[in-house]
Amino acid sequence: MSDDNSTPRTFSAPKGTYDLLPPDSATFLAVREAVAGPLRAAGYGYVETPGFEQVELFSRGVGESTDIVTKEMYTLTTKGGDQLALRPEGTASVLRAALQANLHRQGNLPVKLWYSGSYYRYERPQAGRYRHFSQVGAEALGVEDPALDAELIILAADAYRSLGLREVKLVLNSLGDAKCRPGYRAALQEFLRGLDLDEQTRERIEINPLRVLDDKRESVRGQLAGAPMIPDHLCDDCRAYHASVRALLTEAGVPFVDDPRLVRGLDYYTRTTFEFVHDGLGAQSGVGGGGRYDGLSEMIGGPALPSVGWALGVDRIVLALRAEGVTTEVPAATDVYAVPLGEAARSALFPLVTELRRAGVAADFAYGGKGVKSAMKSANRSGARIALVAGDRDLADGVLQLKDLSSGEQWPVQLDQVPTEVRKLLG
Structure with missing residues (x-):
């Protein structure tokens, strides 16, 4: 606290964060509504979870080997000794809330939920990558059906289109399931052990080798040219499931690009995995993504509950709109x-x-x-x-x-x- 003879300290937003103020805030609200409107029309109900959760929810759900948990999560210890973390993503929190409220036992599956809020990661700040960022997400819990995967992807693609974006590209892959993933994991580990990698990356090979495929460093990526690809190791069930998702998207007129290296940054994904990218954003090209996570419920102590979902970055979508020169229709604040x-x-x-x-x-x-x-x-x-x-x-x-x-x-x-x-x- 300053004394009477000193100038009071002025404050700025913490590094890597931003204040959302008029008139820019109107664009953020327009983006959120463009994403949320189709979700409500498709039967998704709104859910809101705390800004912080128990650390273990994310270490078990998101994955102890992920950068999110090992490097980027904000953690704190309460006066009572509880270990808490500011939420770095939305899916684990939404699933925890649904399980706690026993929504899956009310006889109406899938449980369809959507959410909007701020999330926190200790990132290296740059354009499109913040330590505090905004997302709109959707989760469909309790049903394993390629039509549900396709529904969510179509809803996201339609939201981008409704905003006037024309350069968003959908990238698609399948990560297999508990039946075929172990065989691919073993083949990938064998390949990776023969590469010239640093000690930390070698440790990751033993915990979750798919994370190495997601490494953005050129020193690593340059050695992955001959790595085994998961589509070559899919079992018949996963191959048929993925073919159904692809056929439904094609029928709906949603174009996509197959990328056998797409694994995304979270450990809980199975089968369908996808990302929406925009080439006008430079290195931070992802504007949203998600996938199926059939084993996550069991990872956090729940029953088997096959589920699928996505999160779209509001900040990134606003940057994409600017890159394309698209002006959103914002109602006048005053008539x-x-x-x-x-x-x-x-x-x-x-x-x-x-x-x-x-x-x-x-x-x-x-x-x-x-x-x-x-x-x-x-x-x-x-x-x-x-x-x-x-x-x-x-x-x-x-x-x-x-x-x-x-x-x-x-x-x-x-x-x-x-x-x-x-x-x-x-x-």
Whole structure:
């Protein structure tokens, strides 16, 4: 705390984070709604989970060998000695909440849930990669069906398209299941053990060798050219499942690119795995992704509950919109701006603004006793289409002046006719 003779300290947002403020925040809200709207229409209900969970939920679910758990997770110890972590991703938390509430026992599977919120990872900050970031996600719990995988992918693809994005590409792969993954794992380990790798990467080979395929360092990637690919090791069931997903996407007109190296950064994925990428974002090209995670429920102490889901990065989508020069349609924050000239006008216009708001009209008021020139500048800055201006002479005649701010045209309107006239002008 500063003393009386020192300048109080000023504060900035922590490194790698950002403040979301108008007018940019309107674009973020538009993106969230573009993603959430189709989910609600497809039967997904909203879920919200705490910003922190027990560390073990993520170490067991996300995977102890992942960078998220080993390097990027924010952890803390409470006064009671509990080990907690700020949530680095959404799926494990949503599944935990569904299991805790026994949603899977209510007889209506799949349990369809969507969520929106902030997540936290100790990243090296750069464009498109933050330590605090925003996602919208969706999970379908309790059913193993390629149509469910396809549904979620189609909903995400349609959301991107509805925003006007045309350069988002879908990358698709299958990671197999408990039947065929062990054979592939052994073949991959044998190959990786023969490479020139650092000690930490060699340890990863023994814990989860698929993580090595996801390594972004050129010193590692350059040695992976001859690595065995998982599509060559899929069992008949996984091959047929993946073929069904691909056929459903093709029928729905959703193009995709097969990538046998796609494994993503989380340990819980099985079978269908996918990522949406945008080449206009540089190194941080992923704008969303997900997959099937049939074993995650058992990893965190629940019953067998085959599930699939995804998370789309709101921050990355906004960057993609800027890269393509797409402007989202954002409703005006204010349609009507009231300008009172004197105390009598303030008393008359303030209840009128309240009435308009209750009728669904976005309305604002010239607070602080501004003069007419200053108030009209505020009206124009607000983006309002209409100004309501009233002085003592107007009130004596039972009218106020309605001004169309785009054309400059102005005319008197009876006070009791103002709501009707405003709605007519706003269409």
